[in-house]
Amino acid sequence: MASKLFAIIAGVGPGTGASVARRFAQQYPVALLARNPDNYKPIVNEINSSGGKAVGFSADVTDVKSIRNAFEEISKEFGNANLAAAVFNVGGGFVRKPFLEITQEDFDGAVAATSRGTFNFSQSTLPLLLKTASTNPEYPPTLIFTGATASVKGSANFSVFAAGKWAQRAFAQSLAREFGPQGIHVSHAVIDGVIDIPRTKEWKFDAPDAKISPDAIADAYWHLHTQPRTTFTFEIDIRPYVEKW
Amino acid sequence: MASKLFAIIAGVGPGTGASVARRFAQQYPVALLARNPDNYKPIVNEINSSGGKAVGFSADVTDVKSIRNAFEEISKEFGNANLAAAVFNVGGGFVRKPFLEITQEDFDGAVAATSRGTFNFSQSTLPLLLKTASTNPEYPPTLIFTGATASVKGSANFSVFAAGKWAQRAFAQSLAREFGPQGIHVSHAVIDGVIDIPRTKEWKFDAPDAKISPDAIADAYWHLHTQPRTTFTFEIDIRPYVEKW
Amino acid sequence: MASKLFAIIAGVGPGTGASVARRFAQQYPVALLARNPDNYKPIVNEINSSGGKAVGFSADVTDVKSIRNAFEEISKEFGNANLAAAVFNVGGGFVRKPFLEITQEDFDGAVAATSRGTFNFSQSTLPLLLKTASTNPEYPPTLIFTGATASVKGSANFSVFAAGKWAQRAFAQSLAREFGPQGIHVSHAVIDGVIDIPRTKEWKFDAPDAKISPDAIADAYWHLHTQPRTTFTFEIDIRPYVEKW
Amino acid sequence: MASKLFAIIAGVGPGTGASVARRFAQQYPVALLARNPDNYKPIVNEINSSGGKAVGFSADVTDVKSIRNAFEEISKEFGNANLAAAVFNVGGGFVRKPFLEITQEDFDGAVAATSRGTFNFSQSTLPLLLKTASTNPEYPPTLIFTGATASVKGSANFSVFAAGKWAQRAFAQSLAREFGPQGIHVSHAVIDGVIDIPRTKEWKFDAPDAKISPDAIADAYWHLHTQPRTTFTFEIDIRPYVEKW
Numbered sequence: 013m014a015s016k017l018f019a020i021i022a023g024v025g026p027g028t029g030a031s032v033a034r035r036f037a038q039q040y041p042v043a044l045l046a047r048n049p050d051n052y053k054p055i056v057n058e059i060n061s062s063g064g065k066a067v068g069f070s071a072d073v074t075d076v077k078s079i080r081n082a083f084e085e086i087s088k089e090f091g092n093a094n095l096a097a098a099v100f101n102v103g104g105g106f107v108r109k110p111f112l113e114i115t116q117e118d119f120d121g122a123v124a125a126t127s128r129g130t131f132n133f134s135q136s137t138l139p140l141l142l143k144t145a146s147t148n149p150e151y152p153p154t155l156i157f158t159g160a161t162a163s164v165k166g167s168a169n170f171s172v173f174a175a176g177k178w179a180q181r182a183f184a185q186s187l188a189r190e191f192g193p194q195g196i197h198v199s200h201a202v203i204d205g206v207i208d209i210p211r212t213k214e215w216k217f218d219a220p221d222a223k224i225s226p227d228a229i230a231d232a233y234w235h236l237h238t239q240p241r242t243t244f245t246f247e248i249d250i251r252p253y254v255e256k257w
Numbered sequence: 258m259a260s261k262l263f264a265i266i267a268g269v270g271p272g273t274g275a276s277v278a279r280r281f282a283q284q285y286p287v288a289l290l291a292r293n294p295d296n297y298k299p300i301v302n303e304i305n306s307s308g309g310k311a312v313g314f315s316a317d318v319t320d321v322k323s324i325r326n327a328f329e330e331i332s333k334e335f336g337n338a339n340l341a342a343a344v345f346n347v348g349g350g351f352v353r354k355p356f357l358e359i360t361q362e363d364f365d366g367a368v369a370a371t372s373r374g375t376f377n378f379s380q381s382t383l384p385l386l387l388k389t390a391s392t393n394p395e396y397p398p399t400l401i402f403t404g405a406t407a408s409v410k411g412s413a414n415f416s417v418f419a420a421g422k423w424a425q426r427a428f429a430q431s432l433a434r435e436f437g438p439q440g441i442h443v444s445h446a447v448i449d450g451v452i453d454i455p456r457t458k459e460w461k462f463d464a465p466d467a468k469i470s471p472d473a474i475a476d477a478y479w480h481l482h483t484q485p486r487t488t489f490t491f492e493i494d495i496r497p498y499v500e501k502w
Numbered sequence: 503m504a505s506k507l508f509a510i511i512a513g514v515g516p517g518t519g520a521s522v523a524r525r526f527a528q529q530y531p532v533a534l535l536a537r538n539p540d541n542y543k544p545i546v547n548e549i550n551s552s553g554g555k556a557v558g559f560s561a562d563v564t565d566v567k568s569i570r571n572a573f574e575e576i577s578k579e580f581g582n583a584n585l586a587a588a589v590f591n592v593g594g595g596f597v598r599k600p601f602l603e604i605t606q607e608d609f610d611g612a613v614a615a616t617s618r619g620t621f622n623f624s625q626s627t628l629p630l631l632l633k634t635a636s637t638n639p640e641y642p643p644t645l646i647f648t649g650a651t652a653s654v655k656g657s658a659n660f661s662v663f664a665a666g667k668w669a670q671r672a673f674a675q676s677l678a679r680e681f682g683p684q685g686i687h688v689s690h691a692v693i694d695g696v697i698d699i700p701r702t703k704e705w706k707f708d709a710p711d712a713k714i715s716p717d718a719i720a721d722a723y724w725h726l727h728t729q730p731r732t733t734f735t736f737e738i739d740i741r742p743y744v745e746k747w
Numbered sequence: 748m749a750s751k752l753f754a755i756i757a758g759v760g761p762g763t764g765a766s767v768a769r770r771f772a773q774q775y776p777v778a779l780l781a782r783n784p785d786n787y788k789p790i791v792n793e794i795n796s797s798g799g800k801a802v803g804f805s806a807d808v809t810d811v812k813s814i815r816n817a818f819e820e821i822s823k824e825f826g827n828a829n830l831a832a833a834v835f836n837v838g839g840g841f842v843r844k845p846f847l848e849i850t851q852e853d854f855d856g857a858v859a860a861t862s863r864g865t866f867n868f869s870q871s872t873l874p875l876l877l878k879t880a881s882t883n884p885e886y887p888p889t890l891i892f893t894g895a896t897a898s899v900k901g902s903a904n905f906s907v908f909a910a911g912k913w914a915q916r917a918f919a920q921s922l923a924r925e926f927g928p929q930g931i932h933v934s935h936a937v938i939d940g941v942i943d944i945p946r947t948k949e950w951k952f953d954a955p956d957a958k959i960s961p962d963a964i965a966d967a968y969w970h971l972h973t974q975p976r977t978t979f980t981f982e983i984d985i986r987p988y989v990e991k992w
Contacts, residue, residue, distance in 0.1 A: 675901030
């Protein structure tokens, strides 16, 4: 049955996205989305050369035309398979500034883009997940959103970043309530800490292992995906053992 | 001193906005904003004819040019006074629909508009409130946002409405943390129930008094405004005694 | 009508309790409870000598016999009046210790005492408040609990203190949902910061006015009491403008 | 290494406790606690007869002497092994009654017992878990609490049950913050729905699979246990796909 299913991961770069892609590729062919092909190419190659199947697609999830095009291409590539899981891991929108220095462009890049990307991705994947639900798959079709500390706390100087992430979490919660009874597992992960990825390599903390493992995030997402529909988790928080919270 | 202060209320129609305007007009001249002059005219006339001072301004808070124009006009009209309080009571954005029927226009009208309106209004008022803070006013300069049940809960079929309101609450929380230490009182009210306004007149409940009094909301906002800076309330919830929650 | 109503404040010492007593005594005769008469005597004298009416009662709210005795005495003293408002401001239970150093006595003094005091006081006052509700009073009968930061956050080393305060907040929330529809206004205040009382006089902060005004807390409680039943606030948070949160 | 580790599960009956015992027994010998030996005997026998190791212990976690005795016996039985994981799954305390009908005995059985059981179990297991942390085990030593809907919501008529569960969650959160930096993984699960156990067999819902799978709860707990310390989840919620929330 697994050969007739596939997964989509949006927001694939050298960090969490790659780990999630690698984890889900153990079970499913994966479609990997990023704006810039340079972001998905290494992990696409890695998966394909190690016996899995991955295809990369260029898409800007904040642009409805771009995401529709990407899903048409995905359909051509994976069209006879059903969507088992979709992960929205698109970062972006990070702005840390005093509020009165924030520009309309900052607002557009944070609030508008994050919420619109969430909206577009959900509208593109949910019809496919619903179709899968009707096929009695081993695991309930799953839609997972990667959140952040700013998804649950509006800290000073994080206004537009938090607004975008709160909007995303509102979508996730509303979708969980609407599509749960239809057999779709919608989850939201609050990633509360620094992830150990190339971009944060130089960030030093007192403890040598103070950064979140992207592979362990991927394991958590995979666990969420395997939960039966009697036993859905909507939200998990994830943080390093030394994190203040 | 009161004569040198004024208040701005955005989102003034025949409901909460009018009550808030009426309450704050007992102490301050008020600038009342609405997209449609028909919305503010009755309360402007009522306040002016009963010994207060009110001026109406047409503005679309979701449009940065429109709100800048409105604040220039406000400055001409109230320029020698300091802003004592600003209330963002703009509704809009209400959409209740299955997620897969929601259009890009619904998204724009709910998420984008609500969050951008919140952003624009905050950017326009906070510099004025900061200036007031330096004048040692009787009550700390105050910025209040009117939220809803959907500000704290993403219910099924409320996705875009909730996303916009969660984004607004994120702004409020972030601004409270940034501007509180500068002496500005930022508050958010979760209005959890049906308000007793002309538009809801025909809505019947088992209890005859099951709807929230807009005048009592206004009293609560006024109480928030009078809190000294040693004793700020960020958030209140408001609901009828019979409300399920 | 005011002459036939009275208020009860439990946990009256030289801080918030005294301020609340003073504020409610402007409208009602007040019954003031404390374990130690030395705690209520000064404010009882102050209120009585300034034209109000106050009577002190010794009671340990964590001891069901003690509180029943106190309410019998209250009934003798105020028996022909109806209970307009009851405020539970009993502190106690503060323990800040590494968890493995906490003793059974610490547990008893924090978790057990705080939750039992909350329970006992609620059971003693709610029947009286229900009776008042049937008399169509000017303001809905009100039951207010004073919470703390630890009511919403379980910080390291605050385990038993937080457990007691969370239990208290659970009671408040459950009672609000059960007795709200019966016309009783149940509220909970999260006091998030240091209150400016004799005991904290020597505590210094960067800002000269970094401590919460107990009189402003009392004003907030009074505002809660005056809300009509169409427009109940369950919870407010209160903190100084400079507080980190 | 696994042979030198063991797990403790408190609150073992024919439901979640048995499933958790079965799951953890796949990796570790398990010590199973219940007040009544009839509750642990079937699962003890099942595990032992299928190649695992389980030992049952009679203990009342709300009684400090009883739990100390039990841990002395555990020490004799498993003393040369380190504690890998401890799960507090003690139910009890369920009371659903109008508040004014609740007795002191109800209070004792719900609030006092639940919070004291949580406290006692934590004080007994944390020193053992700390010792394990120093041995560099494969998985971080773990302490998991089973919560309920009432852990996060104080519904009408659930006052004492909610108060006990909120107190438990406060403990869990405080312990997570204190012992996380010491390498202990403390987690809390909000089980929001009816679990499919013998006691609920007759409870019928519209959907045939509307009850939570205790085995899937056990899988979630096992996943929590396997998280590396860089990537701890403090809280998960678990509910059936058809649950209203």
